[in-house]
Amino acid sequence: MSTAVVTGGAGFLGSHLCDYLLAKGHRVLCIDNLDTGSLQNVEHIQSGEDFLFINHDLTEPLFLDEPVNYVFHFASPASPIDYQRLPLHTLKVGSYGTHNMLGLAKFKRARFLVASSSEVYGDPQVHPQAETYWGNVNPIGPRGVYDEAKRYAEALVMAYHRQQGVDTAIARIFNTYGPRMRPYDGRAVPTFLRQALEQKPVTVFGDGSQTRSFCYVADLVRGLVALAESDENLPVNLGNPEEKTLLELAETVIRVTGSSSEIVFEALPVDDPQVRQPDITRARQALGWEPEVSLEDGLQRTIDGDWEERGRDTPNLVARDQPPGREES
Ligand code: NAD
16 A cells, blocks of 8 residues: 655645545545644544544654655645745745655655645746746745745755655646635635625725636646656646636626625735736646536535535634744744
């Protein structure tokens, strides 16, 4: 049986990845310090021979006394609210954390996959974004801690691959949504869903003309595992190529939820990218992968998933998750 380490495994994407890997017959070691994740995301998985949860901060070294075949490195604050609350930690987990996990993969001769992000493209001057585009990132803006951590992690992965011979993969993940997102994590889909389901105004930043693409989590996880099982070492975009404006997303959420909410407009955040759309030619060719779930279907599945339970979470969840004084350490 093959063993996969999933860091950030108690988070949104990591927990879906754990489910998928277990269903495919892998043994899973889920490693998380619960900074932004929750045990609730993995409580449905029986702990035992096939699944082990390890509470560990990845900025510290990790020793595992058993064979490992895959390392999926997903640990990192991911929503702007989280990484702006944890700027130093975001840089540390992208740097030390990635070093530590690459060292583990090297020692175990495991295939290593890092969760990079479309944010490495910054506010792109090229549209849609192919992997050959080098990006346009503001290193000193409020988003720089996340964007540059991901860019540094990519550089590190390629160095371990080229100089140390580690078998590595880089997934450039575009906006993904689905069950287990936190209603107050600040990302567009859970925010709009929460507002629409509560019949409150749906808040769109700017005039809503900025574009994003939204990939349903089951599609993404299928692509991640296909990438891990491939022999591709260069970055691969994984996301839904169907481009939507934020205004279209808000309208779709209101339609799918049957809400009577109105749409209101708020100031655009600093360095908010104007456009975002993956060119997934490489994923199609190298992995035979493309998304299958439509936005309407994915939103419905998100609501049917665990939304009612999550909806009871309060904005304080963010504050409760964070040990006091963490950023000073
Ligand atoms: P998430 O916040 O739900 O999950 C991140 C997980 O990492 C959490 O469980 C958190 O507790 C854990 N973590 C953070 N720091 C840690 C540390 N030092 N040690 C151990 N665990 C730690 O976010 P997500 O949306 O599931 O994102 C997962 C990964 O995918 C991140 O690396 C993110 O940058 C990347 N990504 C996500 C998206 C998306 O749309 N969701 C898009 C691009 C990239």
